[in-house]
Amino acid sequence: xxxxxxxxxxxxxxxxxxxxxxxxxxxxxxxxxxxxxxxxxxxxxxxxxxxxxxxxxxxxxxxxxxxxxxxxxxxxxxxxxxxxxxxxxxxxxxxxxxxxxxxxxxxxxxxxxxxxxxxxxxxxxxxxxxxxxxxxxxx
Amino acid sequence: xxxxxxxxxxxxxxxxxxxxxxxxxxxxxxxxxxxxxxxxxxxxxxxxxxxxxxxxxxxxxxxxxxxxxxxxxxxxxxxxxxxxxxxxxxxxxxxxxxxxxxxxxxxxxxxxxxxxxxxxxxxxxxxxxxxxxxxxxxxxxxxxxxxxxxxxxxxxxxxxxxxxxxxxxxxxxxxxxxxxxxxxxxxxxxxxxxxxx
Numbered sequence: 560x561x562x563x564x565x566x567x568x569x570x571x572x573x574x575x576x577x578x579x580x581x582x583x584x585x586x587x588x589x590x591x592x593x594x595x596x597x598x599x600x601x602x603x604x605x606x607x608x609x610x611x612x613x614x615x616x617x618x619x620x621x622x623x624x625x626x627x628x629x630x631x632x633x634x635x636x637x638x639x640x641x642x643x644x645x646x647x648x649x650x651x652x653x654x655x656x657x658x659x660x661x662x663x664x665x666x667x668x669x670x671x672x673x674x675x676x677x678x679x680x681x682x683x684x685x686x687x688x689x690x691x692x693x694x695x696x697x698x
Numbered sequence: 699x700x701x702x703x704x705x706x707x708x709x710x711x712x713x714x715x716x717x718x719x720x721x722x723x724x725x726x727x728x729x730x731x732x733x734x735x736x737x738x739x740x741x742x743x744x745x746x747x748x749x750x751x752x753x754x755x756x757x758x759x760x761x762x763x764x765x766x767x768x769x770x771x772x773x774x775x776x777x778x779x780x781x782x783x784x785x786x787x788x789x790x791x792x793x794x795x796x797x798x799x800x801x802x803x804x805x806x807x808x809x810x811x812x813x814x815x816x817x818x819x820x821x822x823x824x825x826x827x828x829x830x831x832x833x834x835x836x837x838x839x840x841x842x843x844x845x846x847x848x849x850x851x852x853x854x855x856x857x858x859x860x861x862x863x864x865x866x867x868x869x870x871x872x873x874x875x876x877x878x879x880x881x882x883x884x885x886x887x888x889x890x891x892x893x894x895x
């Protein structure tokens with residue numbers, strides 16, 4: 560019999576992730592129900608469950624490039640690099656590629672860039688199942 | 699000998715989005731890395747909206763590339779010309795063929811979509827002329843392939859943020875090419891101008 564999620568059932572997305580189905584060190588996408596997909600990265604004892612949408616322009620993080628050594632995720636659309644552990648934007652390579660053209664003007668103020676960050680999804684592990692919470696942030 | 703052809707199709711997105719995606723140079727070497735994975739600005743004349751670029755790609759272990767003058771004529775016209783192989787000694791069709799492209803985006807008001815019209819002019823020696831249709835097919839395949847990647851991005855963004863939402867391109871922290879001109883034509887206080895204006 561499958562273990563039940565802790566607390567009220569509607570606190571979690573309906574479809575749990577099976578821990579034993581996860582491979583280590585790669586980006587995996589899982590459907591957690593209600594049309595929501597998450598990116599899951601299992602590294603050692605750590606599990607990162609992230610919203611599948613890049614915070615910059617909405618790129619598909621299921622197609623992102625994961626660097627195990629640096630613990631970063633690179634969005635396939637614009638190459639923005641995020642730290643998986645903290646979620647924070649670590650590098651926008653376009654600042655170098657487009658350096659000659661990125662001149663501040665009345666309609667371009669690079670210093671006002673928001674602090675883009677990956678959205679970590681809170682989760683609870685029960686047996687072999689990972690229940691993803693409807694609230695954001697790590698538990 | 700000159701050979702001209704036109705490739706025309708409808709993009710299911712508003713004109714403001716189609717133009718923004720073209721001017722959003724930050725995606726060129728990431729989304730389109732299959733086609734070219736480096737982009738470098740060699741020279742620019744921004745008041746005249748001209749940028750000389752170099753782009754390169756890898757083929758069979760060799761790094762090939764080309765330089766190209768790009769020009770934007772607001773609101774929706776984009777030119778590419780003076781295409782030269784880079785480095786100069788690599789084998790390339792551009793040694794013997796002069797290529798000029800004019801891409802025009804025009805609004806289709808009844809569907810709030812965009813007509814994409816690519817006009818190509820190939821100036822080639824007589825011995826290459828018998829291969830003109832083969833060259834045309836290769837160019838069309840390249841253009842359609844890149845456009846499909848853009849359309850996939852546009853459709854996903856439309857599902858997430860709305861079909862007409864160009865706010866990220868207008869945001870003051872977001873870089874796009876020729877942003878001032880884009881803002882004039884597609885920004886919140888825009889007045890649709892013609893190139894003559």
